[in-house]
Every structure is written in C-alpha cells, then in structure tokens.
Amino acid sequence: MAQQKPRVAIQGIRASFHEEAAFKFFGEKITTIECNSFKQTFEKLQAKEADYVVMAIENSIAGSILPNYSLLLSYNFPVVGEVYLPIQLHLMALPGVKFEDVKVVTSHPIAIRQCVDFFDEFPHLKVVESSDTAACAKRIREEQLTDTVAIANTLAANLYDLEILERRIESNKKNFTRFLILTHHENAKTTGANKASLCFQVSNEVGSLAKVLNILAEEQVNMSKIQSMPVLGKRNEYNFYVDVEWEEQSRYDKAIRQILKYTHNFNILGEYLRYVEE
The missing domain is CATH 3.40.190.10 (Periplasmic binding protein-like II)
Incomplete structure (x- = not known):
C-alpha cells in the first residue's frame, strides 16, 4: 500500500x-x-x-x-x-514589467522591515503590508498588476510565474x-533526541531561577535559549521557556529530576533531534 x-x-x-x-x-x-x-x-x-x-x-x-x-x-x-x-527575499513582478514603472511594493511587514535599506533608495514607492509574502505574489498574478512588485521567495516566483527583478534585497544576508x-x-517518537524545549515557573524568591540554571551547568546541559513571558492575570509570575541541548542522555535525565524540585507547572514541550545544517 x-x-x-x-x-x-x-x-x-x-x-x-x-x-x-x-x-x-x-x-x-x-x-x-x-x-x-x-x-x-x-x-x-x-x-x-x-x-x-x-x-x-x-x-x-x-x-x-x-x-x-x-x-x-x-x-x-x-x-x-x-x-x-x-x-532570502527577492523583488518580483509580472514578466515584462520594468522597475521604473513600479509604484507599489507589497509584502509581509517583517519582510518589508528586513529590506529597509533597499527601499530607502526608492522613497517614491508606496509600501502596502499584507498577511503573507506568497499571497502578495499570487495577487500580482491573479489581478495582473503591472505597477506592483512583491517581496517573496523563489518558490513564490516559480509557482506564480513571476520574474525576479532584484535578488537578495534583504539588508542582513545572515x-x-x-x-x-x-x-x-x-x-511523537523521536529516537536519539539531543535537544528539548521546556517550560516552567519558579518561585518569586532571590536565586530561584539561578538554581535551575546551575543544575543545567553542573550536568553539562547547554541552555541554547531562554524566553520569559508573564502568566496571564498573575502579577510577578512568569513562564520560562528554555531550550536545552546535551551529549549524554543520562546527564539530561538527572538534570530534569533535580530541576523538578525547584520549579512548578513544569512541562517538557518536546524532545527532538537538534537541527544540523547539511
């Protein structure tokens, strides 16, 4: 089958x-x-x-x-x-459209923000924000807009048969x-996991978060990210979202057992393989 x-x-x-x-x-x-x-x-x-x-x-x-x-x-x-x-952000239009005839540029607000250096050179262009980069490319094709360019990826240019006028217009190439x-x-069956996303709260006392971080350090579990967010409707209470990576599963397991003593509402959001660029 x-x-x-x-x-x-x-x-x-x-x-x-x-x-x-x-x-x-x-x-x-x-x-x-x-x-x-x-x-x-x-x-x-x-x-x-x-x-x-x-x-x-x-x-x-x-x-x-x-x-x-x-x-x-x-x-x-x-x-x-x-x-x-x-x-990687590219400027695209209907085939045959020349950049000097363009009046409007459209894309997702974050994509637009990532290309400000490029648009500083063309202050006459009207910037229109949209919910999705690919949707902007699709609209140009469907409505046959000859005065509009979209900022999107190569996939969108290929799918909606648009011509790339300018490649890699993002300000930061990294x-x-x-x-x-x-x-x-x-x-959810991940074998050989070496990364996890955790979420927990700690008591509002001096050093309570430091205790958790020290446990990770002692067990050689690397914390690659920490993000705090207020707990809705509760003053001075925060959820901590933490990503951790490890080499030895047993040390990670030991760290988790110890962390449980110093946290509440502890959640393992997932254990998975760390992404490695091919």
Whole structure:
C-alpha cells in the first residue's frame, strides 16, 4: 500500500516561507494545509485534519514570535523537530514589467522591515503590508498588476510565474528563521533526541531561577535559549521557556529530576533531534 503523504498545516499559503521550511524538513512529498493564522494550524492538528504543524518561533533579526509560545503551552502538542531556514527575499513582478514603472511594493511587514535599506533608495514607492509574502505574489498574478512588485521567495516566483527583478534585497544576508515541528502525541517518537524545549515557573524568591540554571551547568546541559513571558492575570509570575541541548542522555535525565524540585507547572514541550545544517 502506498505511504500516505504527511498533511502539514502552515500559516499562510503555498510557496510561503512556512511551506519552504516544511519542504526542508519533510521533503516535497507533502500535502500542504493552508491556514489563516497560527491558531488555526493547531486547530487543524486537534481536529486530526493535519498530521503536523510547522510554526515559526524566532527570527535572527525580528526576535521571538511571542504569541506562538502561548500556543505551545495552551494546545500542548509535542515538539518533534526543528528547522532553520535562511530568509532570502527577492523583488518580483509580472514578466515584462520594468522597475521604473513600479509604484507599489507589497509584502509581509517583517519582510518589508528586513529590506529597509533597499527601499530607502526608492522613497517614491508606496509600501502596502499584507498577511503573507506568497499571497502578495499570487495577487500580482491573479489581478495582473503591472505597477506592483512583491517581496517573496523563489518558490513564490516559480509557482506564480513571476520574474525576479532584484535578488537578495534583504539588508542582513545572515537572516534566518527557526521553525518548530509539532504533531499528535501518538506520532511523537523521536529516537536519539539531543535537544528539548521546556517550560516552567519558579518561585518569586532571590536565586530561584539561578538554581535551575546551575543544575543545567553542573550536568553539562547547554541552555541554547531562554524566553520569559508573564502568566496571564498573575502579577510577578512568569513562564520560562528554555531550550536545552546535551551529549549524554543520562546527564539530561538527572538534570530534569533535580530541576523538578525547584520549579512548578513544569512541562517538557518536546524532545527532538537538534537541527544540523547539511
């Protein structure tokens, strides 16, 4: 019997950076489930209308995507992987359109922000923000807009048959986004995991967080990220989201057992393989 393609829910439409990240993690033999919001991707997973969610969690320029941390905790689906995607932004238009005839540039606000140096040279262009980079490319094709360019990726240019007028217009060429892969609990079987995403609270006392960090250091468990977010409706209470990496599973296990003594509402959001660039 033929293996069914994994159904992967993404925020945005086909040829968006989320689909590019999904291709990088799963290969191109997937069924992409387009969603209007990150919340909707989790709802598709909950309704078993998707097998996986691919969700951006941080960008090297724009920083952490804070609302997505709240979704991790409220839906409690396990993280089973991660992927880092270099963000390469190109200027694209209908074939035959010349840059000097362009009046409008359209893209996602974060993409626009990452190309400010380029647009400083062309102050006459009207900037229009949209919910999705690929949707801007699609609109140019569908509405045959000859005075508009989109900022998007190569996938979008290919899918919507647009011409790239200018490549790599992002200001920082080392710009990347980290995406998390989530699934149902019954799918979450990662062997040889060497990275985990944790969430916990500590008491509001001097040194309580330091105790947790010291335990990690003593067991040679590397903390690669820490993010704090206020607990809704509770003054001076914070959730700490921490990513940790390890070489020896036994030392990680020991660290977790000790951390439990100094934390409350402790959650392992997922244990998975650390992403290594091929």
